[in-house]
Amino acid sequence: MRLNVAERREELLRAAIEQIEARGVAAVRIADVAAVLGVSNALVLYHFSTKEKLVAAAFRYAAEADLTHLGKLLGRRSSALRRLRSAVRWYAPTGQAKGWRLWIEGWAVSLRDPALREVAGDLDRRWKAAITEVIAEGVAAGEFECPDPTGTALRLTALLDGLAVQMTAYDGVSRARAEQWVDAALAGELGVERAALTSGR
Secondary structure (H helix, E strand, O other): OOOOOOHHHHHHHHHHHHHHHHOOOOOOOOHHHHHHHHHOHHHHHHHHOOHHHHHHHHHHHHHHHHHHHHHHHHHOOOOOEEEEEHHHHEEEEEEOOOOOOHHHHHHHHHHHOOHHHHHHHHHHHHHHHHHHHHHHHHHHHHOOOOOOHHHHHEEEHHHHHHHHHHHHHHOOHHHHHHHHHHHHHHHHHHHOOOOHHOOOO
């Protein structure tokens, strides 16, 4: 079946993400992405022109997919507390969010690559803004108290990102312990009992 331009680009981006996760940004080549799909290097270059543009587009594609899923989680018809816990559990390294190896690679490369730094920074800002908004909704509804929703979103994100590094790069924290710490942090920030995270009350 012949793919249109948008479908071909999406196929190439998915293959690039797979190769970045497997090989790392520095080692991945245009030829690796082409080989996965059985296409020519020229076809990949036709769509993205350079490896750098392909990598940046792949990270943006992954970021948009994550943000779309986050929006679905936070848009559910349930309490703010349930939605927050669901989003935090999904984002956490114990959940099913992004492939953390991909994002740790992205953070490292973004130190030297302005295009990747923009992608990572945009994802970070939009994640924090979405979490801040739901925390504010919960406060307004009287579900919990939180004097600084923006600060809470920042602290939770920092904890989750740090745990991702510990669990992915060093294998230094067990899944069970990470889940306990994440739940304790969320409950502490919102001034609720940990049991409330499960009940949603």
